[in-house]
Amino acid sequence: MTSKLFSPMPLRSRQVLNNRIAKAAMEENMAGDGQLPDEELFGLYRRWAEGGTGLLITGNVMVHAEALTGPGGVVLDEAAPLEPFVEWAKAGKATGGAIWMQINHPGRQIGSDMPGVVWGPSAVGVDLGKHSSRFGRPVAMTAGQIEETVTRYAVTAHRAEQAGFDGVEVHAAHGYLLSQFLSPLVNTRTDQWGGSLENRARMLLDVVRAVRAAVSPSFAVAVKLNSADFQRGGFDADDARQVIAMLEPLGVDLVELSGGSYESPAMSGRPADARSQAREAYFLDLAKDLVGTSPLPLMLTGGITRRETAERVLDSGVAIVGMGTALAVTPDLPDRWRIGREAERPLRPVTWSDKALASAAGMAQVRHQMRRIARGSRPTPGTHPAIALLAEQRRQRRALRRYRTWLNTARRAA
Secondary structure, three states: OOOHHHOOEEOOOOOEEOOOEEEOOOOOOOOOHHHOOOHHHHHHHHHHHOOOOOEEEOOOEEOOOOOOOOOOOOEOOOOOOOHHHHHHHHHHOOOOOEEEEEEEOOOOOOEOOOOOOOEEOOOOOOOOHHHHHHEOOOEEOOHHHHHHHHHHHHHHHHHHHHHOOOEEEEEEOOOOHHHHHHOOOOOOOOOOOOOOHHHHOHHHHHHHHHHHHHOOOOOEEEEEEEOOOOOOOOOOHHHHHHHHHHHHHHOOOEEEEEOOOOOOOHHHOOOOOHHHOOOOOOOHHHHHHHHOOOOOOEEEEOOOOOHHHHHHHHHOOOOEEEEOHHHHHOOOHHHHHHOOOOOOOOOOOOOOOOHHHHHHHHHHHHHHHHHHHHOOOOOOOOOOHHHHHHHHHHHHHHHHHHHHHHHHHHHHHO
């Protein structure tokens, strides 16, 4: 019997995905000179394209050159040359699958050593206890800055379509800027962007409207949304249900459900609320509650590694299964599933009690595997997390020097 996993997925934009398996966004932090994609990213996405995944979603591409999640972030704004993005799109579509660009603004989740701006809906900093100083102190955005940022999303989406991407995913999860506006813990504004959920969702809805207006009807527009923030008093499943309903009239093709933020890294299986932990499909229970009422197809991401789990996710009513870490370890996992094989052994577990440090080490392990895949090497899941973290920190220091130089040059030229 043919598995639903390998059946086509039609979207309202009239795109048809080859199957129901997506490579979810993972922050590569692998930009080359000028904060542009280069051969390393092309090689990585070509390898994933060859592995049988129906949809590739890039790691977050920054809409604002002065606001990056990390110094190795890719920037696509009105000044960026388009040719490197054309090559990236070609690599992702090398075997006939689709590639979408995830577009993002980090808001307050920016390192304190980064140049540029640290913005948020309110002047509420990231609370990571003893690690809080790692992040810059945000300033509350003005109305003008909010409107300019909405325009930046639209510009990036338009240029992504020009480059040959098949769609964009607006990142409104994981504690980044649009997620910050949605959160009553972070957004304490008393104007039209704060207070009620309708007001807190205003910026996200404005971004989606602007993006949809800037691209063609056949270009896919998706949104990544937290099913919950996993913080008491934060954005929760009922909020998610209402926001999905608000997105439906705006021409959205798909909503990807995830969860957490830097303060509660549930997306890596380490929520601040320990009751929410699960070994696989972290957010499936919340997704089941949302599927029944969602007017839009849902994609679920978070800890899925086995075909049995992926089938169970689809059986719940979710339309697309998203995987990140599993594809960083086994880039051809969909093709393996087709012939009854499973993933390589998982990454070496990070058992550190410090959740923030453990999350950073876990991300470093994943990036280590992505770099190996990009070079054509085999992944090494047994790499010790401390070794991966130290190597990542060295790379980030070098990338930060390059980014500072590039940003200063770009500012002088502006």
